[in-house]
Amino acid sequence: MSFTPPAARLTVRSVPVFRGRIGSDxxxxxxxxxxxxxxxxxxxxxxxxxxxxxxxxxxxxxxxxxxxxxxxxxxxxxxxxxxxxxxxxxxxxxxxxxxxxxxxxxxxxxxxxxxxxxxxxxxxxxxGGGRTALYPCGAESEIDAVERMCAQGIERAAQRAGTAGTGDEERAAALDTLLHTLGVLDQGLRVQPYLIGDQITAADVELWVALVQLDTVHRHHLDASAVQRIAGHPALWAHARRLAAHPAFGAHLDLDGIARRHHARCQGLEAAGAAVQILDWAAHIAPAP
Structure with a gap:
């Protein structure tokens, strides 16, 4: 599957203070x-x-x-x-x-x-050794593209679409970017089970976390109509639901912690979308072994 990220260039991630790397020798x-x-x-x-x-x-x-x-x-x-x-x-x-x-x-x-x-x-x-190949050989550019789409086309776009005090045109443009990105990813997941190939890769991890944030944080600042349009990507949300049932994903989904972190940091206004939950995440989390 090939990805072309939207034109947005801003990122929501902060600049790291330390950036050392683990080498091979x-x-x-x-x-x-x-x-x-x-x-x-x-x-x-x-x-x-x-x-x-x-x-x-x-x-x-x-x-x-x-x-x-x-x-x-x-x-x-x-x-x-x-x-x-x-x-x-x-x-x-x-x-x-x-x-x-x-x-x-x-x-x-x-x-x-x-x-x-x-x-x-x-x-x-x-x-990683012989474990899950999260960065398969030859898939690096596709994984990078998904990272950009999630950071810019989902997280940043959703944030801008729900920012109070910005103009209607700017919020509408950000929502269009968000919906376009979701549409591209949804289309790909209609024809294959994962974003890249037939197994979980880092691209799926990126997307899943972005969707968790979209539904548990960003939708609180969007109107109900926008949230309903976001929810209208069935393959995308089925993918999120399926991964939530995987122990490696669901075991780390701290819904209460995300809510407390959001309320402690957020300075925005709550909108009607807060009442329109897309997924019942807790219902799909795999039980602890």
Whole structure:
């Protein structure tokens, strides 16, 4: 399946403070050694949820332990106090918020990366072994395209479509971008079970997290008509529902945490779309084994 991302160029993801990479040998500095690294994640945060699902799909519970953080950061600047020692050890006189996600090096007590996409790729490439091929050879450009579509055509477009105080034309244009993106993805899922090929890849993880955010966060600021049009992509939402039933996805879906994080951060006005839930996510989450 081939993807052409919409024309939008803005992204909703923040610029990472640290962007080290795990390499394949000692010359990289951070080379791949089981149990050397640790993840610090909040599953209520979209980046944290992406990495948590990726980590579970790869079966890396022993190779790379995870410390899960509260849904709502406990510092006034939006950071986590539990991460402050890592930030202080990794950057001299660091004054910004100690935010997640974080991949840390237990050997040095310092941060390797705070860049979600890099962390997910390094986990898959350096520790994935013969497990699920989330980044199949030859599919990198398609996965990159899906990432851009989700960040710009879904997350950013939905945010702009629901922003109070902007003009009607700007909100309408953002909604058109959102619906166009959903339509492209829905069309692809009508002819094959996953976005790329016949197995779960990183593209499906990206899309699933974007749809979770769309239904649990962004729709609260859209009108009911817009939400009904968003819901009118049956293949897309069937895909989201099917993945929610997969233990690697559903086990990390903290609906209460997402709601608390949203209410703690949100400064927008609630609209009629808040009452039009697209999926009953809790009903489709796989029970714990």
């Amino acid at each position: 000692a010359r990289s500095g951070h080379y791949a050694v089981p149990r050397r690294y640790r993840l610090h994640l909040s599953a209520a945060d979209p980046d944290g949820l992406r990495i948590a699902v990726t980590h579970s799909l790869l079966g890396l519970e022993r190779a790379c332990p995870v410390t899960f953080l509260p849904a709502v950061p406990d510092c006034p600047d939006g950071g986590h106090s539990a991460l402050r020692p890592l930030y202080d050890a990794s950057a001299h006189h660091y004054t910004g918020p100690a935010v997640a996600p974080v991949l840390s090096d237990d050997w040095s007590g310092r941060i390797v990366s705070t860049h979600g996409p890099d962390i997910a790729r390094d986990l898959a490439r350096r520790f």
